[in-house]
Amino acid sequence: MRLDDEAESQNVEDRRGGGGGFGLPIGGKSIGIGTVIIALAASYFFGIDPSLIFQGASVIQGQQQPAPQSQAQPHRPPAADQLSVFTRKVLGNTERTWEHIFETDLNRRYAPPTLVMFTGATPTACGTGQSAMGPFYCPADQKVYIDLSFYNELRQRFGAGGDFAQAYVIAHEVGHHVQNLLGVSNKVDAARRRMGEAQANQLSVRMELQADCLAGVWAATAGKLNQQLLEPGDIEQGLKAAAAIGDDRLQKQSQGYVVPEAFTHGTSEQRVRWLRQGLTTGDIRKCDTFAQRQL
Ligand SMILES: [Zn+2]
Secondary structure, eight states: OOOTTOOOOSOEEEOOOSSTTOOEEETTEEEOHHHHHHHHHHHHHHOOOHHHHHHOTHHHHTOOOOHHHHHHOTTOOSOOOHHHHHHHHHHHHHHHHHHHHIIIIISSOOOOOEEEEOSSEEEEBTEEEEGGGOSEEETTTTEEEEOTTHHHHHHHTSSOOSHHHHHHHHHHHHHHHHHHHTTHHHHHHHHHHTSOHHHHHHHHHHHHHHHHHHHHHHHHHHHHHOTTSOOTTHHHHHHHHHHHTOHHHHHHHHHSSOOGGGOSSOOHHHHHHHHHHHHHHOOGGGGOGGGOSOO
16 A cells, blocks of 8 residues: 555554563653664754653644643553554545545445554443454444554564555454444344344354445445545455455364354455445445355
8 A cells, every 4th residue: 555645543542561572661651662772862863851841742643633632641651653654544535535426326435443552452432442342433432443463463463564455454343433423233133133143143254244345335436536545456455354364264263163153254255245345346235144045
């Protein structure tokens, strides 16, 4: 992907710790060792009081951070690292793209979700979010939660690396937000409460496959709006990621056998098919997984 021209989203909440385990306890909070070094180097070369940098490390990045806000958010991590910039840019693109789709196809306004970056565990309106759950969307607070280390897992454990594979993960969660805005989530929740577990799981599968399809619609439309965005091999990367995180493959990896009734996301083949459906049609109306007898 080429994200050079993409503006970063402002709808990001960064709840990551200040240094991923290498923090120094200063004033009761943890600050990354990198910041300490940068702070000391900066104060040495520029004569800045290091404590100012701890409070607003964004100074170094050249970002505007109002002083009262940086004091109100003492846990704000200091460095704008590569993965978080990537995530902000992809999210920013989903905002512009879905705004366009909502306006042209649905004649309504798109209200973007907030993306929360966290490490380990974090409170959500849907209960405590854990890194081990993988990225997820909570409809109750309209937030996407992601521990950025999932990108590593995607590459190492699932063999699906690359920037577009990562973008697909974000786009899938944003797809759940679109479902929420369109009222699909509510209807599915209500229906699931009246069902047995196997049937309820089948509805979940349709919900998940629709989110995959919507991720495809995003990529197709984003590629039209910014012709530089997608590079050769990107689409294949996304399809590979979709195949890697199918329920059948995940179950086989974790328990060695497949239980189709327990599927909640769809098989690898289904996930690839619906992502491709969105990619090739670029049309949200072609994402009605609930109307299909055969998924
Ligand atoms: Zn999902």
